[in-house]
Amino acid sequence: MPRLFVGVDIPPACRERAAVVRHCLAGRLASDIRWTRPDSWHLTLKFLGDVPPERVDAVAAALAAVAFAPFAARLGGCGTFPPLAAASGRGRKRGQPPRVLWLGLDRGGDELARLASAVDEALAPLGFAPAATPHHPHLTLGRVRRAAPDPWFEALAACDAADARIGDWPEFTVDAFTLWRSDLMPDGARHRVIERFGGGG
Template identity: 40%
Template sequence: MRLFAALWPPAEAVAELARFTRPLTRLPGAGDLRWTRPESWHFTLSFYGEVSEEQTDDLAARLARAAHRAGGPVPMRLGAGGRFGDRALWAGVHQDTDRAALARLAAATTAAGRRAGVFPADAHPSFRPHLTLARARNRGTTDLRPYVVQLEPFAGSSWSARELLLVRSEPPTSGVPGEQPRYVPVGRWPLGG
């Protein structure tokens, strides 16, 4: 199964961002983007890819320990945004206190994957906290810079991530263009608990 470790923002933070981004979906060229559904918005800490059942049990145990050692909830707020070239548009995250907490948690989930045999020992996945809003249908056809400019003034309310999730990504099955994967939590652990 395809797995990743993630933090899910609370419904209030999602609703706030959804209200702000709704006008973006009506900008010129917005139809050339596949917009992600607000209920699927999340922060991927580590993407593991295909993981066997045996590795999943080991990974889950290691993630439980990483969550326990996290030191408590991670204070965050959504704000502004950016792009990955001409491929993806994203919303950013700001940390008003303990700015390194999110990076430490991502490093711990990566280490858990490495120890569970999910990542090669020499793999160094990069971490840039973001919440994907849209992906280009065809690379190079949509200029994402105007969307980034529109996202610049967004500053969401503060909230705290309280649990670490291990999530299974189920690929679309209907064959309908634009259908998105479904995300199903297979494990969740309180941060610092």
């Protein structure tokens, strides 16, 4: 049964820049982290999970009806899920260790969230439940499998500082989104395009 998700592709220049950030984080953290591969990087709009093959055409037809105006986007800024606990006057609070390390958007986040909502609405009649929480546009850099007592705040701040010294991220236009199949492999997920919507087809 195919495992599907909907998302937005990112250009090669952004992948190269994101790889620098991932390398920066990897050099500062001792936790056991499964780092995602650059060829799998994307901005998720909706994860559908396992979908029976006979329903894939209906999913594609629903997505083809989603209309949106192209918009400019730009990556930038690291973060975690769950968010790191804020500092207090007595020192840093102890909270859950991060499970996901990500790159955010410093432009186009609101538009991407609206596109995710439109995808939600298009797929709801097919029985796919809308997102339970507000959409948070991001690119997943790594998933923490076993957390060590790492300096998470310092690592993120150091990578943001290094990123700022490099200069602005490349800006790109989001004029299409993609329905992907995700196959789980020993070295991570492999993504295959099922259909692309917008951008001339």
